[in-house]
Amino acid sequence: MSLKSNILDNKQQFLALLGLVCVVIVLSFLSEYFFTANNLLNIGKQASINLIIGLGMTIVIISGGIDLSVGSLLALTISIMAVLNVVHDVDIVLAGFVAVTATLAAGAINGIIIQYGKVPAFITTLGMMGIARGVVLLISRGNPSMSFPEEFLWIADGSILWIPVPIFLAALAAILTAFLLKYTRLGREIYAIGGNEEAARLSGINIAYVRIAAYTICGLSCALGGVIFAARVGAAPPSSGMGYELNAIAAVIIGGTSLSGGQGKVSGTVIGALLMAVIANGLNIIEVDPYWQSIVIGSIIVIAVMVSNMRK
Amino acid sequence: MVGGAIMSKILEIKGVSKQFPGVLALDNIDFDLDEGEVHALLGENGAGKSTLVKIITGAYHRDSGIMTIGGKAVDFQTPAEAKSQGIGGIYQEFSQVNSLSVAENIFLGDYPMKGLFIDWETMNATADELLTRFGVDASATDKLSSLGVATRQMVEILKVVHRENLRILIMDEPTSALSDSETHLLFDFVRTIQATGVAIIYISHRLDEIKQICDRITVFKNGKKMSTNQAQDMSIDAIVTEMVGTELKDHFPPKNISIGDPCIEVCNLSGAGFEDISFTAHKGEVLGITGLVGAGKTEVLISVFGGAPIKSGEIKLNGTVVNIHSPIEAVKNRIGLLPESRKEQGLNLIMSCLENISLASLDKISKPFLDLKLEKEFAEQNFSKLEIRPSNPKNLAENLSGGNQQKVVLSKWLLRDSEVLMFDEPTRGIDVGAKFQIYSLIMELAKAGKTIIVASSEIDEVVGICNRVLVMRRGALVSELSGESLKTEQIVLSMSGETLVS
Numbered sequence: 001m002s003l004k005s006n007i008l009d010n011k012q013q014f015l016a017l018l019g020l021v022c023v024v025i026v027l028s029f030l031s032e033y034f035f036t037a038n039n040l041l042n043i044g045k046q047a048s049i050n051l052i053i054g055l056g057m058t059i060v061i062i063s064g065g066i067d068l069s070v071g072s073l074l075a076l077t078i079s080i081m082a083v084l085n086v087v088h089d090v091d092i093v094l095a096g097f098v099a100v101t102a103t104l105a106a107g108a109i110n111g112i113i114i115q116y117g118k119v120p121a122f123i124t125t126l127g128m129m130g131i132a133r134g135v136v137l138l139i140s141r142g143n144p145s146m147s148f149p150e151e152f153l154w155i156a157d158g159s160i161l162w163i164p165v166p167i168f169l170a171a172l173a174a175i176l177t178a179f180l181l182k183y184t185r186l187g188r189e190i191y192a193i194g195g196n197e198e199a200a201r202l203s204g205i206n207i208a209y210v211r212i213a214a215y216t217i218c219g220l221s222c223a224l225g226g227v228i229f230a231a232r233v234g235a236a237p238p239s240s241g242m243g244y245e246l247n248a249i250a251a252v253i254i255g256g257t258s259l260s261g262g263q264g265k266v267s268g269t270v271i272g273a274l275l276m277a278v279i280a281n282g283l284n285i286i287e288v289d290p291y292w293q294s295i296v297i298g299s300i301i302v303i304a305v306m307v308s309n310m311r312k
Numbered sequence: 313m314v315g316g317a318i319m320s321k322i323l324e325i326k327g328v329s330k331q332f333p334g335v336l337a338l339d340n341i342d343f344d345l346d347e348g349e350v351h352a353l354l355g356e357n358g359a360g361k362s363t364l365v366k367i368i369t370g371a372y373h374r375d376s377g378i379m380t381i382g383g384k385a386v387d388f389q390t391p392a393e394a395k396s397q398g399i400g401g402i403y404q405e406f407s408q409v410n411s412l413s414v415a416e417n418i419f420l421g422d423y424p425m426k427g428l429f430i431d432w433e434t435m436n437a438t439a440d441e442l443l444t445r446f447g448v449d450a451s452a453t454d455k456l457s458s459l460g461v462a463t464r465q466m467v468e469i470l471k472v473v474h475r476e477n478l479r480i481l482i483m484d485e486p487t488s489a490l491s492d493s494e495t496h497l498l499f500d501f502v503r504t505i506q507a508t509g510v511a512i513i514y515i516s517h518r519l520d521e522i523k524q525i526c527d528r529i530t531v532f533k534n535g536k537k538m539s540t541n542q543a544q545d546m547s548i549d550a551i552v553t554e555m556v557g558t559e560l561k562d563h564f565p566p567k568n569i570s571i572g573d574p575c576i577e578v579c580n581l582s583g584a585g586f587e588d589i590s591f592t593a594h595k596g597e598v599l600g601i602t603g604l605v606g607a608g609k610t611e612v613l614i615s616v617f618g619g620a621p622i623k624s625g626e627i628k629l630n631g632t633v634v635n636i637h638s639p640i641e642a643v644k645n646r647i648g649l650l651p652e653s654r655k656e657q658g659l660n661l662i663m664s665c666l667e668n669i670s671l672a673s674l675d676k677i678s679k680p681f682l683d684l685k686l687e688k689e690f691a692e693q694n695f696s697k698l699e700i701r702p703s704n705p706k707n708l709a710e711n712l713s714g715g716n717q718q719k720v721v722l723s724k725w726l727l728r729d730s731e732v733l734m735f736d737e738p739t740r741g742i743d744v745g746a747k748f749q750i751y752s753l754i755m756e757l758a759k760a761g762k763t764i765i766v767a768s769s770e771i772d773e774v775v776g777i778c779n780r781v782l783v784m785r786r787g788a789l790v791s792e793l794s795g796e797s798l799k800t801e802q803i804v805l806s807m808s809g810e811t812l813v814s
Contacts, residue, residue, distance in 0.1 A: 183681040185674045192671055195660040202619055202657055203672040203724065204643030262662050 012256030015307060016271045019300075020278060027282040034285055041164055045156075045232075047277035048170035049074075049225045053244060054251035054269045055177040056107075056221030061252055062181070063214040064194035064261030065121035069110060070222045071244035072132035077103045077226030079136045082145035082236030092152050100223040106132055107219015111212035129245070136238050144237040148230060155231035166228050173224065178266035180217075190214055195262025250297060251276055254304045275300070320347045321383075322479055322511045323368070328377030330363055337363040339535045341377070345480060345511040350502065352514045352522045352543070354555055355532035356743040361515055364532075365482055368513070369401055370394035382479070400472035401482035408456060408468055415439035415452035418470050442470050446504045461605065462494035466501050473505055481505065482513045487521060488741055491605035491769050492804070499525050517743060519548045520772070531555055555744055563744075564776035565751055568758040571597045571779065574631075575763040576647075576732050578616060581625035585611035586787040589625070593732070593763045598754060600778030601767040603807055608787040609767035610652050613734045617649040618642040629732075643672055648725030650718065652736040652767075658721040661710035665700070666691040668709050669723045676727070694723035698753060715746025722753065733757060734765045739773065751777050771803050783807055 028035040053070050060067045077099045084095035106128065113124045160168045181187035189210045192200040201207050222241075229240055253259065254275060255268025279300070280293050323345040330338040338360050345351055353361040366372040367379070370388030379386055381397055388394045408417055415436045416423075424431040424438070439452035448466045450459055456467065465486060472481060483502075487495045502525060506512060514526055522529060522543065529546055531538040531554045538554050552563065572595035581589045586608035593599040601609045614620045616627060618636040626633050629645055636642050642649070651657035659668055669691045670677055677687045691705035698719040700712075709720060718738065725733055735754070739747045754777060758764050768774050774781045780794040783806045791806040793799070 183684075185678045185680075185682065188667065188670075188674060188682060191663065191667075192660055195662045196656070198657050199660050200671065202617070202639050202649060202651055204639045205671070206640055262660065 012304075013265065013268045013271055016254050016256065016268065016275060016304065020271055020275045023275065023278050023282065027278070027285070030282075031285045034282060039281065039285070041167070043274070043277045043281045044167040044170075045164055046281060047273045048166035049228055049232075050244070050247050050251055050276065051170045051270060051273035052173050052221050052225045052228070053248040054273050055173055055266065056218030057245075057248040057252050058255075058257055058264055058266060058269045059177065059181070059190060059214050060121075060218045061249075061257055061259060062194045062261060062264045063190045063211060064197065065114065065211070065214065066125065066249070066259070067107075067110065067215065067218050068122065068125040068245045069106070069128035069132055070218065070225075070248055071241035072129045072136065073103050073106055073219055073222035074226040074229060074241035074244060075136045075238065076106060076132045077223045078230045078236045078240055079140045079145075079238060081227070081230055082148070083139050085149070086145040086147055086236075092149055096227060100220070100227070103223035103226065104216055104219045107222070108212055108216040110219070111215030114215070115208045115211045140236060140238045142238055144235045146235045148234055153231050153234055155228055156234075157231075166232070169224065169228065173221065174266055174270055181266060186210065186213055191262055247276065247297075250301050253301055256304075321345065322347050322381065324380045325364075325368075326378050328364075328367060328374045328379065330367060330372060330375050336535050338367070338374075341537050343530060343537065343540075345513065346527075347511055348506050348509045349527040350506055350512040350514050350525055352516070352526040352529045353532065354515075354519075354522065354529060354551060356555060356745050359532040359555075360535040361532050362484075363535075365401070365484070365513065365515070368394070368480070369399055369482065398475070398477040398479035399482070400475060400478055400480070401484065402465075402468050402472060402486060403484045408464060410455075410457040412456060413452065414443070414450050414454050414456060414459070414467050417456055417467055418442065418474055420471060438474070439470075442474055446470065446473070446501055448501065460494065461489050462497050465490065465498060469501070469505070473510070478510055480511050480513065482515075484515045485517065485741065486514075487516060487518060489605070491607075492771070492807070493604060495521060517741065517747075518770075519551055519744075522551070523548065552744060563748065563772075565748070565755045567598065567777065567779060568596050568755055570759075571595070572761060575629065576616075576765075577628040577631075578612075579626050579628065581612070581615065581627070582623040583611060583615040583620060584623075586615075586784070589784075589789055591782055591789070591792075593765055595761045595763050596758050597780065598758050598764040598766060598778045600774035600781035601765065601784060602769060602771060602774045602781055602803060603784035605769055607784040607807070609769070609784055610736055611787075612784070613649060613736050613765065613767050614651075616642075617647060617734065619649070643728060646729065646731040648672070648728060648730035648733045650721045650725070650733070650735045650738060652740070654714070654717050654721060655710075659709045659717060661708065663709060664706050665695075665709050665712065665720045665723075666705040668720055669694055669705070669727055672724050672728045690727055691723070694726060697726075698723060699749070713743075713746070714740075715742045715750065718742060718746075718750060719753070730762070732763045732765070734767070736767045737770075738766060738768065739770070771800050771807075775800050775803065 033039055053074065057067060057070060080099035080102055081095045084090040084098060085092050110125055110128050113119055114121050155165050158165045181190065189200065189205050192205055193207055193210050197207060230236055233240070251272035252269050254272035257264025257268055276297055279296055283293055283296065284290065321344050325341060325343040328338055328341045329336065341364060343364065353364065355361045363372065367374050370391040370393050373389065386397060409420065418439050419435055424434045436452040443450055443452065448463060448470065450463050450467065456464055472478060487498060490498060502512065516522055526543045528540055529543050529551065530540040531551065533555065574592045575595045577592045579590050589612055591599070601612065603609055611620065615622050618638045618641055627636055628634065634645050636645065655661060666688060670687050677683045688705065695703055695705050700716050700719045709717060712720065739750055742750065754764055766774060766778060775798060780792065781798055781803065782789055783791045783793065783803055785807060793802055
């Protein structure tokens with residue numbers, strides 16, 4: 001990254017990080033239970049799905065787009081898995097594979113329509129949000145399919161090297177995404193088309209490929225989020241993932257990635273997702289009415305962007 | 313001092329200085345404006361002219377010195393105060409709304425009202441009256457988007473001029489987007505404004521126009537005022553000498569004379585905005601394409617580069633027909649384009665120079681992961697070869713001056729090892745010293761056997777650097793000039809459509 005944007009990003013991220021640290025300190029004083037290993041792991045688990053989807057969203061937003069369909073795509077993975085596994089008795093691994101592939105394809109379709117149909121990302125993914133949710137309802141018939149196999153639930157409850165699996169997967173995804181953005185050609189091209197698409201095109205960059213890849217990766221992140229969600233809930237409620245697009249966008253924005261594209265970092269999204277999970281968990285522990293959660297998160301988004309604009 | 317005779321000074325500035333961290337931007341400047349004069353401010357980028365203008369318009373506050381307007385001392389704290397004293401400006405980037413009408417644009421922000429509603433009748437009538445008075449060929453209800461660039465520019469000026477109390481008008485590079493004939497239209501318009509007694513501060517890099525339109529010339533260099541002279545007393549050479557500081561024997565480096573085999577052949581190419589274009593460019597040659605704005609030069613270059621669809625025709629590279637449907641194929645075929653607008657098409661401003669340079673050559677640094685060290689090395693090589701300043705390639709592209717930005721775009725294609733380099737308006741908005749550097753680079757590339765195509769509406773430029781010049785008019789090639797016939801007058805004639813006896 002270039003010098004100035006590095007400082008800028010870091011400053012914005014630094015503010016979010018500072019906020020995170022402050023909230024953690026305050027909550028540690030307010031509740032003895034908050035700063036225990038158990039609760040912190042709990043927060044990590046809570047943050048993991050939002051973070052994984054947020055990573056896909058980070059890529060799409062850096063590329064100059066937006067994806068409103070992530071919540072529905074998450075539900076799509078879950079219900080395809082449930083229908084195949086629970087209703088049709090397909091092996092869970094195969095069912096998972098089909099579900100992930102289908103979700104990935106839905107992401108790719110987003111990219112294809114935006115690129116070749118010249119429909120703005122906001123509209124395309126808004127449409128996909130409705131379509132994917134409809135497909136979910138159609139194939140599940142509104143039925144939550146309550147019985148995934150016992151072994152599958154390990155994805156939510158098990159651990160790898162004492163780290164809960166969801167946290168492990170989220171961390172791995174974050175590292176891979178950061179690596180993709182910084183050290184691969186595709187990553188650089190994602191920044192390039194988000195920063196100035198015309199200049200990227202006139203430099204011989206294959207815009208169509210980069211854009212479709214960005215939305216496909218976002219679809220992949222929804223699929224991974226969906227698998228973890230299904231294991232955690234142990235069922236496939238057709239309403240799963242509702243409102244997740246806003247949480248993912250919030251994590252990205254709080255982390256200092258600009259909605260106008262071309263700039264942004266994975267570390268910011270990690271901080272953003274953690275901050276949101278800590279606040280949700282903290283409000284819970286100190287027994288604040290849960291309805292306050294979204295008021296607080298909403299305010300944080302606006303304040304984060306306000307503070308970052310003030311310095312300009 | 314007493315007496316009415318010398319009270320025609322609208323603006324007087326004495327001993328004004330302005331310090332920025334590390335730079336003395338203005339050093340003890342004296343400056344004045346007569347009623348109804350057009351006064352040119354000249355100097356390379358960073359010489360101090362824009363700082364002075366910003367002090368006059370209240371955007372900056374001076375550190376010392378005095379400023380009087382109409383004999384009264386003023387001390388502007390905000391641009392609004394300057395505006396209320398009758399100071400207005402039009403700047404390089406217009407602030408216009410293309411989807412609104414001419415009248416709506418002129419009165420943008422202070423529409424005449426009838427109670428709660430806009431008084432359309434008064435607004436349109438006043439606008440029409442203004443348009444007629446200043447000889448602008450447009451009607452109040454025309455959509456701005458339906459007008460040519462020059463007319464839009466005049467509308468932009470009327471927005472300032474319609475204010476009753478306008479006394480000082482600042483024009484910053486008003487002709488940078490205009491062709492020569494449009495420039496003449498604008499000049500007639502400027503003279504009408506001048507006749508109303510408004511004093512005009514005129515900033516431009518085009519020295520020939522300064523001679524045409526300005527009464528006096530003040531030259532700045534490194535924050536100091538070099539001189540103020542009557543325009544008629546100063547030759548262009550004298551102006552350049554004063555601006556650059558050293559005597560430039562020529563404004564152009566010597567041309568390359570050893571021209572090689574044909575490299576790129578364009579045969580009967582047609583597309584949006586041009587029809588049946590054929591030409592051949594040779595290795596080591598600098599081929600110029602000129603014509604008025606809108607003649608189709610840019611469209612031809614973009615189409616050859618695959619950036620716009622071709623209706624018919626073909627392109628041959630070194631004798632073989634190549635299929636170029638997109639810039640991807642052009643880049644693969646080692647064609648590079650330095651587009652007309654650097655900021656919108658040439659550069660990713662929020663990326664570092666380093667990343668901009670490698671944008672077309674990412675394959676060279678993917679092994680298979682990006683080798684950031686190698687990338688930096690490549691950028692540093694180009695930075696030192698092309699003398700790009702500031703010399704740290706990690707700076708964001710947006711923080712560089714126009715000339716250095718152009719060098720960054722050029723570096724992108726040098727790293728790609730392009731064989732054919734197409735420059736569209738290579739020196740637009742670039743100061744004199746940097747222009748010469750760009751020309752020298754073009755010549756070096758030609759001598760190294762590259763094929764260079766330069767599209768430019770600056771006639772002096774194509775005459776000065778090209779071996780051969782094609783003239784376009786309304787999307788067609790109308791003449792080809794080289795050798796003895798490569799003269800400014802010839803080009804002007806065929807550009808504007810005067811019949812040449814040939």
